[in-house]
Amino acid sequence: xxxxxxxxIVLAAxxxxxxxxxxxxxxxxxxxxxxxxxxxxxxxxxYSIEKILLSGFFSCFTSFSGFIYFLYKxxxxxxxxxxxxxxxxxxxxxxxTMFVGFWISRKIT
Amino acid sequence: xxxxxxxxxxFGSTFGLILRIYIQNNFKKIIGFxxxxxxxxxxxxxxxxxxxxxxxxTNNEILVLFYSGFLGCFSTFSSFIYQLFNLFxxxxxxxxxxxxxxxxxxxxxxxxxxxxxxxxx
Numbered sequence: 001x002x003x004x005x006x007x008x009i010v011l012a013a014x015x016x017x018x019x020x021x022x023x024x025x026x027x028x029x030x031x032x033x034x035x036x037x038x039x040x041x042x043x044x045x046x047y048s049i050e051k052i053l054l055s056g057f058f059s060c061f062t063s064f065s066g067f068i069y070f071l072y073k074x075x076x077x078x079x080x081x082x083x084x085x086x087x088x089x090x091x092x093x094x095x096x097t098m099f100v101g102f103w104i105s106r107k108i109t
Numbered sequence: 110x111x112x113x114x115x116x117x118x119x120f121g122s123t124f125g126l127i128l129r130i131y132i133q134n135n136f137k138k139i140i141g142f143x144x145x146x147x148x149x150x151x152x153x154x155x156x157x158x159x160x161x162x163x164x165x166x167t168n169n170e171i172l173v174l175f176y177s178g179f180l181g182c183f184s185t186f187s188s189f190i191y192q193l194f195n196l197f198x199x200x201x202x203x204x205x206x207x208x209x210x211x212x213x214x215x216x217x218x219x220x221x222x223x224x225x226x227x228x229x230x
Contacts, residue, residue, distance in 0.1 A: 009126070009130075010123060010126065013122055013123070013126045013182055014119060014122065016182075017118065017119075017122045017177075017178065017181060017182060020177070020181060021118075021177060030186050030187075030190075033186065033187045034187060034190050037187050037190070037191060038194070041191070054187075054188075054191075055130060055133070056126070058185075058187045059129065059182075059185035059187060059188055060122065060125075060126065060181065060182040060185075061187070062185065062186035062187040063180065063181040063182075063184050063185070063186060064151045064154060064155070064184035064185060064186045064189060064216075065154045065155065065157075065158045065176070065180040065181065065183075065184040066181065066186075067186055068154075068155045068158055068216055068217075068220060069158060069162070071217075072162065072220065087213060091190070091193070091209065094186075094190045095190060095193055095194060095197065098190055098191070098194050099194070099197075102194075
């Protein structure tokens with residue numbers, strides 16, 4: 001990997017971190033991230049731009065630890081049924097949103 | 110937000126980014142079984158999150174910055190959804206189901222491992 005590409009990845013990660021702190025709502029962040037990833041994987045991008053977008057920007061924008069912390073706070077109240085419903089709902093909604101983004105980008109091009 | 114917290118945030122996010130890219134590129138040869146590299150990153154990040162929760166991190170400002178800088182960049186939710194989406198596109202529904210169950214069980218196992226590790230010692 002060239003040093004120039006690496007600087008772009010780090011700058012994209014900084015931008016993603018500040019956007020995540022400004023929005024500050026984990027559910028919206030994961031939905032926006034999944035939609036845009038589904039939108040961009042269908043396009044023919046070059047290798048370096050794909051690395052910058054997928055591995056730099058979107059991976060820093062969405063965070064798995066926020067998801068686990070949200071589930072932990074529900075589990076701490078002792079509510080097992082709510083935990084199972086929320087866990088399944090979040091993953092299915094995100095998968096569906098990524099599919100919608102993929103479908104829209106295929107329709108446009 | 111003052112300048113010191115911004116510096117901590119940027120330093121943590123750089124470190125998390127480099128560590129994640131290193132693990133995603135290099136750990137395939139060492140670990141033999143069928144857990145993919147993105148899942149390893151997510152399990153490690155839930156282990157760190159368990160340590161932070163047992164330290165009661167919402168009262169401490171530096172630990173909150175560590176959580177949103179380092180752990181936010183180290184763990185990746187979109188790659189996890191992208192793995193599920195790839196399996197869905199290839200119509201491997203059984204693999205999809207097992208991956209789904211495996212990720213949630215292992216990440217909560219690692220979370221409570223980190224949590225009880227710091228409570229007992």
